Amino acid sequence: MASLTANGHIEPSGPRPKRIGPGRYGVYAFLIISALFFLIPLYVMIVTSLKPMDEIRLGNLFALPGSPSFDAWVKAWSQACTGLNCNGIHVGMLNSIKILVPSVLLSIAVGSVTGYALSFWRPKGANILFAVLLLGAFIPYQVFLYPLVRILSMVSLYNSIPGVVFVHTIFGLPLMTLLFRNFYAGIPIDLFKAARVDGGGFWAIFIRLMLPLSTPIIVVAAILQITGIWNDFLFGLIFAGRENFPMTVQLNNVVNSSFGEKEYNVNMAATILTALVPLFVYFVSGRWFVRGIASGAVKG
Amino acid sequence: MKPRFLRFWMAQVALLPAWLIVIFAYIGTIIWTIQISFTSSKVFPVSNYVGFSQYTRLFGSERWIISVQNLAIFGLIFIVGCLILGFLLAVFLDQRIRAESVFRTIFLYPYALSFIVTGLVWQWTLNPTLGVQQTVRNWGWESFTFDWLSRGDRAIYVIALAGMWQASGLVMAILLAGLRGVDGELWKAAKVDGIPTWRVYVHIVIPILTPMFVTATVLLATAVVKVYDLVVALTNGGPGISTEVPAKFVIEYLFQRQNLGLATAASTVMMITVLCVLAPWLYVQYFRKPRSAH
Structure with a gap:
């Protein structure tokens, strides 16, 4: 050069x-x-x-x-025992997908609207909201868990997939809001003002102007949420219920609570299978993954 | 243009989900948790207030003290280790090397994995009966010993090692972005003045990178406090209770040992510690600068 x-x-x-x-x-x-x-x-x-x-x-x-x-892979997929039954890790994979898709969509939807409102409209109390959200991103989840279990039981969402989706949305909100707020802070405010002068309302500006501009940050948000939610263990363990355990929880059950001789080959096959989705996202997304890490962290 | 109150009204409606989450799921649950921690609740929350006695019991509990000590050991090694390794990787990657993107991909991929996956892989690789120890013995070094996973006084270091393996790439990525932002003129000037490269790094580049180091440290520190799945997968707290950590302590007393009062006291202590460390950083990072600074 x-x-x-x-x-x-x-x-x-x-x-x-x-x-x-x-x-x-x-x-x-x-x-x-x-x-x-x-x-x-x-x-x-x-x-x-x-x-x-x-x-x-x-x-x-x-x-x-x-x-x-590939015998161990076949066994891990369809026969490995996860404590109670021996249907293999594919049950967990299906559960993880059922948890992942709505959680990613919902958390990005809520995060983008919140980031947009905080960045351009800034109604009363916006700063307080943002400050508490930020703090929420760093507070150990252990403080929230028990009351959330009680709240979700009251509305019959405890031990269900909608319950976990809800929890992922709650705790994904700080990072998603931060991502979108920072992204919108980089868009010239004059563009927004021009749209206001042209008579655009809150939703019209968001849907017709901001969303089309947001593709890069939506990709970044999706990468972060897909890997983060797929890799989650704690929320799946506590909120999903035995029937809906995601893949990470089932994997840990397969490996760490099996009786008799440990089948290391099956364990490792199950581990690779669990890692496939985030690895695929990582290798396909490349620089976007790095950008996600950086944009969530470096800029304020 | 719509009237002013309507504009704010719609923005407030849009922020309603966020407000509800913040008020009920964050603040409400925190208050609830703190309230339980002052009661003698066991299986179910009761309103028999006992003052700070759960906190007294907590700090009299050997399991909690060990958890806190482990968190300190793990946190120190993990953060310092990740910062050093991540910095070295970033500096070496910044030497205009061939196949840089291949190396970068290799260094960062563990960060995409679940802590459960990381824990299980390291558990298998370092297990004393069939792992690295046995393999090296089979190679002919009969007395080779690396049984830290089965030793109560060493297993926590293995957890820190696994954590470093997973998160050093994150530091590398953040610092590499910072290094790419260092002015090329700086290197020319240093060369003209005959300053050795390492001195430029120590005295000029590292100070320039301070904000990135701070960011990386905050991210790593957050991971330290939350560390749970890595321990569950790698040692499950063992041998004995030698690798217990606070996050695991809380989950176990909440959902298995049915001691709500003690568990909520422990989680309250965790939260207060985090807030004390974080508050100054958050203030500087997000609220001191005006919007135009972005």
């Missing part, structure tokens, strides 16, 4: 000049060793899931499987 300056000199740009020498090897050595540290658990997961138990008992964690087979 080089850029031409005004007086005709070609100057390098970028963080710093390129050096070639032993330092470069050090840089790559560090990066490769770090990469191994991050990859080894993934590698162990995959090879273990492809080995039969006889091979696993030999205690060669890193060895490639002698004759790879």
Whole structure:
């Protein structure tokens, strides 16, 4: 990369000049060793899931499987025991999807409207609302749990999927509001004023002007919520009820409460299956994922 | 243009769900929790007020003290470890290396995983009977020992290691964005003056990155207080109660041990601690700056 300056000199740009020498090897050595540290658990997961138990008992964690087979995957999917029944991890996956889809849609809907109202309209009390919302994002969930259980039982939503969806929406609201508020803060206020002059009302401006502009932030919000809600354990455990346990809870039950000999290959296959959705989102979304982390955190 | 009150009216209606959530699900539940913590409630909430005796019992409970100590050990290692590793990864990635995006993808992918997945993978990798320890012994190093997961005095460090594995990429991503924002002129000037690279990093770049370090620390600290699933999946609090943490303490006393008073006292302590740490940061971050600063 080089850029031409005004007086005709070609100057390098970028963080710093390129050096070639032993330092470069050090840089790559560090990066490769770090990469191994991050990859080894993934590698162990995959090879273990492809080995039969006889091979696993030999205690060669890193060895490639002698004759790879997907038997453990099939068993994890359809026969693994989760405490009470042995229908495999696919039950949890279906539950997770049933929880995920409405939770993501609802939390983005509420978050975007709230962020929009807070950013452009700022009615009375908006600052207080925002402050409490922000605090809510950091307060340990343990403080809210018991009263929420009671409230949800009163309206017969405890131990049900709508109940978990509700809880995810409640606790997704701070981050979603923050995302959309910050995004709308970057949109020129004059655009909003012009729309007001043209007679746009609250909803008309939101739906016809702001939403079409919001695609990038909706993508970011969806990535954050999909990975966050799919990976949730606590809310699923407490609010979903035994019949509706999401995949993470079922996975933990499969691995940590099985009687008899532990089937490590089945456990690891189930673990990979549980990780597939967020990993897929991560690899497909790439830079958007990073942007989500950064926009939720860095800007105020 | 609609009259002014109507405009505010509609905005207030739109904010109604958020207000309801804040008032009932946040503030209301917090008050309720605090109220229970001053009663002698066991299985069901009762209104027999006992003052601070639940708090006295809490801090007299060995399980709680161990939980708090573990949180401190875990928090310190996890935060410092993630910051150092994340910073090093970001700096090394910023050296115009080949395949940067491949490395970045590898360093960040664990952050996309559930703590349950992370916990279970590390539990399997480091289990003393068939994991790394046995594997290295099979390679010929017969006396190799790494049984921290089954040792009460060491298992918490394994949890911190697993946490670092998951979250260092987050710090890397935040700091790398910061490094990319450092003015290229700075490096030229440093080179002209003959200042060694490491000194530029220590004395100039790290101070420039301070806001990113603060943000990363806040995010990590939030994760520390909430740590629950990682412990459940990796050790389930064991061996014995050696890796218990406050979040797990609360859940267990709420839903398994049926001691509402003690559990709510514990969660109130957790909340107050977090608020004390956070309040100054939130104020500076979000309310000191006017809107135009965005």
